[in-house]
Amino acid sequence: MKIALASDHAGYELKAGIAEYLRSDNFPFEDFGCGPGETVDYVEYGAKGARAVVAGDCDRAILICGTGLGMAIVANKFKGLRATPCSVEYAAEVSRAHNDSNCLTLGGRTHTLDIAVRLVRIWLETPFEGGRHARRVQMIRDLENENFK
Numbered sequence: 496m497k498i499a500l501a502s503d504h505a506g507y508e509l510k511a512g513i514a515e516y517l518r519s520d521n522f523p524f525e526d527f528g529c530g531p532g533e534t535v536d537y538v539e540y541g542a543k544g545a546r547a548v549v550a551g552d553c554d555r556a557i558l559i560c561g562t563g564l565g566m567a568i569v570a571n572k573f574k575g576l577r578a579t580p581c582s583v584e585y586a587a588e589v590s591r592a593h594n595d596s597n598c599l600t601l602g603g604r605t606h607t608l609d610i611a612v613r614l615v616r617i618w619l620e621t622p623f624e625g626g627r628h629a630r631r632v633q634m635i636r637d638l639e640n641e642n643f644k
């Protein structure tokens with residue numbers, strides 16, 4: 496599994512910490528920016544990470560802005576993306592088990608590196624439960640087909 500990692504300036508430092516964690520764990524990822532010292536629009540960088548998943552170049556994305564909220568809004572504009580902003584461990588677990596989340600969003604201004612790494616680890620390790628949740632995820636796909644071109 497390969498992760499698309501992207502942030503705006505508000506998420507840059509946390510992204511660097513998460514990149515370091517993924518590297519130390521030999522977890523494959525690609526950093527889509529932004530770079531240090533830049534001031535950018537979260538929409539542009541969220542879209543870069545989301546497009547990598549839609550294109551199949553990456554399997555999932557971790558997107559970081561100030562709060563994780565703008566990145567979630569952006570990512571959920573892409574068909575097939577199920578972006579979940581998570582702040583507590585239970586949400587990270589259930590986002591995978593129930594929602595089959597393929598995009599975790601975090602906030603550089605709302606998450607410490609310690610909690611962010613714990614959320615990332617849970618989100619990476621928790622499998623989708625399927626069963627009744629597969630039916631619900633399919634219902635989400637049906638809504639995408641109805642509302643996205």
Ligand code: RB5
Nearest residue numbers: 505560561562564565566
């Ligand atoms: C940038 O200042 C900030 O607005 C952005 O990172 C984010 O919090 C948007 O959701």
